[in-house]
Amino acid sequence: MIVCVCHRISHREIERHALACDNFDELQLNTGVATGCGRCGDCARSVFDEVRQISVCPGAARGAGLQHAVALA
Numbered sequence: 001m002i003v004c005v006c007h008r009i010s011h012r013e014i015e016r017h018a019l020a021c022d023n024f025d026e027l028q029l030n031t032g033v034a035t036g037c038g039r040c041g042d043c044a045r046s047v048f049d050e051v052r053q054i055s056v057c058p059g060a061a062r063g064a065g066l067q068h069a070v071a072l073a
């Protein structure tokens with residue numbers, strides 16, 4: 001699913017970059033997400049935060065049924 005229409009950044013791309021970036025600002029620098037019209041900002045940040053939370057605490061993915069857990073498998 002495309003999250004950022006302005007830069008054609010998908011949900012999967014955000015997940016992949018979230019694992020390599022230290023913070024959301026770095027994700028924006030690397031992908032351009034939420035730097036155009038800004039409408040994708042909340043969704044992009046949500047995906048980023050969810051992936052970062054799972055990567056810090058992998059067990060959280062099992063109990064919460066988080067859809068982004070697949071990206072970390």
Ligand code: FES
Nearest residue numbers: 004006036037040
């Ligand atoms: S949709 Fe992402 S900046 Fe416009």
